[in-house]
Amino acid sequence: MLRDDLQRNRPCVAIILLNYNNYQDTIACVETLRRIDYSNWVIVIVDNHSPNTSFAELKKLEEGNIHVIDSGRNGGFAFGNNIGIRYALENGANYVLLLNNDTLVEPDFLSIMIGQGVYQAKGDITTCRIMYNDDRSKVWYAGGDIDWNNLRAIHRKINKTYSLCENKPEEVSFISGCCMMISREFIEQNGMLPEEYFMYYEDMDYCQHARECGAKLVYIPSAVIYHCVGAAGGGADSPFFIEWSARSRRQFYRKYKSNIPWYRRWLVVILCEVRQIISLICKGNLVQGFYAYIRSCQGR
Numbered sequence: 001m002l003r004d005d006l007q008r009n010r011p012c013v014a015i016i017l018l019n020y021n022n023y024q025d026t027i028a029c030v031e032t033l034r035r036i037d038y039s040n041w042v043i044v045i046v047d048n049h050s051p052n053t054s055f056a057e058l059k060k061l062e063e064g065n066i067h068v069i070d071s072g073r074n075g076g077f078a079f080g081n082n083i084g085i086r087y088a089l090e091n092g093a094n095y096v097l098l099l100n101n102d103t104l105v106e107p108d109f110l111s112i113m114i115g116q117g118v119y120q121a122k123g124d125i126t127t128c129r130i131m132y133n134d135d136r137s138k139v140w141y142a143g144g145d146i147d148w149n150n151l152r153a154i155h156r157k158i159n160k161t162y163s164l165c166e167n168k169p170e171e172v173s174f175i176s177g178c179c180m181m182i183s184r185e186f187i188e189q190n191g192m193l194p195e196e197y198f199m200y201y202e203d204m205d206y207c208q209h210a211r212e213c214g215a216k217l218v219y220i221p222s223a224v225i226y227h228c229v230g231a232a233g234g235g236a237d238s239p240f241f242i243e244w245s246a247r248s249r250r251q252f253y254r255k256y257k258s259n260i261p262w263y264r265r266w267l268v269v270i271l272c273e274v275r276q277i278i279s280l281i282c283k284g285n286l287v288q289g290f291y292a293y294i295r296s297c298q299g300r
Helices: 023-033 054-059 077-090 109-120 184-190 202-212 239-259 262-282 286-298
Strands: 013-019 041-047 066-070 095-100 103-105 125-132 139-141 144-147 152-155 179-183 217-227
Touching: 013 023, 013 077, 023 041, 023 054, 023 103, 041 054, 041 077, 054 066, 066 077, 077 095, 077 184, 095 103, 095 109, 095 184, 109 125, 109 179, 109 217, 139 152, 144 202, 152 202, 179 184, 184 202, 202 217, 202 239, 239 262, 239 286, 262 286
Parallel strands: 013 041, 013 095, 041 066, 125 217
Antiparallel strands: 095 179, 103 217, 125 139, 125 179, 144 152
């Protein structure tokens, strides 16, 4: 069971970490989470059936408020996180926080997200500022939007130096699955992550679904974490990313194309495919990238 000592004025937050093969990153993330100043938390680690020794290594972390689960199969990002979400809700969590296992956190990040995001801004889904870990002065995510012309998510201020004068919470249309805190009430009323995506776009889908349900998505810039970008999928130039991002983009389009004016839909689709091919050529990743792109077309 999760912790029974729910504090009267502090909701229980279940932090979901999804692991696949890279247990070293997960352990490093847990070590920073153990030092946070918010007291009413649990960690649910879901190993997505890693073929290496991840599950055995992560089991060593298990104690009263840290739980480790084997997913049984690698069903992708949403599949694995949903296992953690179910476990958390069944055991009394008030909020679930989806957190990439390749992140490190500031000690006060969760206290700020609860205080400013839940109590002040009253967000159904909230997030924080995400900085690059290898250069902590540069932004990876500082709020986000869905770009319907290019069928992708936009990270505001990405690669820019952050200014402390921009610390006011604001509503956004896209929250990255890298750090996404969701209220129990919203999940119970509107469901969990969409499992039709194996990897990528599931957070974009969930945000769009949430907005269509009337939810409030809030970005809290004064809460900060650091992201080791690309650790899970090998980076944006990898065949894995090329294949699964292309597949998921097409899935997202089929599901939400009504948000694009009918007379522009095919133009948007064609431009996305052309842009992908040009990117393969420009980045010198033509052979492996081309085969990954072909696989994405075959796996509709």
